[in-house]
Amino acid sequence: MSVLAELLKREVRLLCRRPGELLNPLVFFAIVVALFPLALGAQPQLLQAVAPGLVWVAALLAVLLSLEGLFRSDFEDGSLEQMVLSPQPLALLMLAKVLVHWLFSGLALVLLAPLLGVMLGLPLVCLPVLLASLLLGTPVLSLLGAIGAALTVGLKRGGLLLALLVLPLYIPVLILGSGALQAALQGLPSGGYLLWLASLAALALALAPLAIAAGLRISVAE
């Protein structure tokens, strides 16, 4: 357990030393959202109608972008190899690592989203659903993306490949998340969508760390 605590402390310290890694996805998220009114025109009805999908697509891309470097520096300085060789279960260590990463970058994204939602003309009653759907959905995105990051960490140009591997897996989350928001926008109950998202989150929490660990073992062994 103390190893886990040490790892958590280390991750937090590392992330605090490189604030750019945390800020860049947020700025990216805001820029992508700002691009759409410029491309589609600024009619309020149109923007409100596309807002659920738009916020979700932008959040999804921002999470994906933030994950590319998740294991990179640990891989390069050899600490990843030490973690793979350590007697602690690798899946648990990686779950802790991904959760710390989510707490810093994913959570910030969730908190920024209502602001952008209001800018797109989402009514205030929809904002709790937006928050809840992102709160349940972004951990799934982080965990799934970490699988792709683990498989591609040893490759020189892993970024595009990571997107290719992970984006198809993101589709169910995208459908449910934007579906919840769409339902809320039309005044329909969105609880069912959120429950589905929650079950996806539980599934990802239970299974994704195993796949991340398997992927890292392969990448480190190469």
Added chain:
Amino acid sequence: MSWTWFHKWGSPKWFYALAGRLQPWLALAAALLLAVGVVWGLAFAPPDYQQGNSFRIIYIHVPAAMLAQSCYVLMALAGVVSLVWKMKVADIAIHCAAPVGASMTALALLTGAIWGKPTWGAWWVWDARLTSMLILLFLYAGVIALGNAIGNRDSAGKACAVLSIVGVVNIPIIKYSVQWWSTLHQGATFSLTEKPAMPAEMWLPLLFTVLGFYCLFGAVLLARMRLALLQREARSGWAQAAVRQALGGGLAP
């Protein structure tokens, strides 16, 4: 219970010989089944009372779509075998099945689009099943790209194994997405619990082409795997003997 029968599959030499014996029979069965199914479906099956003759596309569309999904499941099963029992043959199976499965997915999508034009009046409709087939094509693209990107063959095989297992979680979601969204597509063509809605003279040819596509897939997969085995085991005695045997007398000086 003895597990020797299972571990035999891990032996490249044994698999190469067995595949060589099976392959011609599968190819023959595929040719016969496809010939009968296609001629029957094109010329002798009655036209659909709503769609007319355009429904005859079903005899390629449905087998390709079924095969595309089964092929991904097969890759995931091979992935489990590869990760748990470290069998080289399973790695090779994933690597060889991916392009075949991707081509079948593309075929299902293209024929679906062509079928959609006279039926729905549009080439592409964002309906649940077409969309999930498109996602399946992306999943295949991911496996193929990952396999090509990793230089080391052994780690490429294992990485693809992990990815196909992760991806197979998406297959049930593909299935359930039919229920999630209201769909323009027809209901499932084959169902195990109910009698098919089509008359026998319409679905019997479909049975022939489905079986024919599966036999074709088996023959093509074995052909690809035999070649990959020869290339990977090029240094071992049995592979060199097999190459010499395949070359026959052509080597005489």
Added chain:
Amino acid sequence: MKFASFAQFIAMGHHGPFVWSAYAIGTVVVIWNVAAPWLARRRYLQQEARRLRRERQA
């Protein structure tokens, strides 16, 4: 036979272009699947034959 004449068989009741293009694409995909491993195997065997011949001469 559900068609009265060969011309009707080709026309497929105004759906000819759709049906026949779908079958053409199907044929192309099947031929590619069969030909690709066959050609690759032939290429590999030729390459091996050349290598063996070189080794014998050396």
